[in-house]
Amino acid sequence: MRPLKNNRVWVMLGVLVACLSAVCLSTSPQGGERRYEIRPEITIPESKTDTARMIDAYERLMDDYRRLLASDLAGLGAEVKALGDKLSVLSAQVESIQRKLGIEPTPQRPQKPMTARDPNGADEAGAKTGNHRL
Secondary structure, three states, X not given: OHHHHHHHHHXXXXXXXXXXXXXXXXXXXXXXXXXXXXXXXXXXXXXXXXXXXXXXXXXXXXXXXXXXXXXXXXXXXXXXXXXXXXXXXXXXXXXXXXHHHOOOOOOOOOOOOOOOOOOOOEOOOOOEOOOOOO
């Protein structure tokens, strides 16, 4: 009976070796979980904040206002020039009427160059005038 018992030991030993080899071969060679590196190639457009949108809208509004103001001033300048021309014609007509009637023409006042006024009420000589508010 010896050979049968000896065969059982060899069979059990073979099963044990097979189980151990199956366990050893089933684990990954790195000894841990696998990691993959993914590099996405998706680009997302930059989003603006509410403040940036508000500033952009304000800049567009100011540009529109400047264009409108420039066109209005150009139109106003043309109207002032037309009025000046009409006043020159009227002045010439009044002078011719005065000459025909023998009326002495009124002397024309010399025009002063336009200067910026001092907010404190001082005139060009630096003296205080009585036409200022405190």
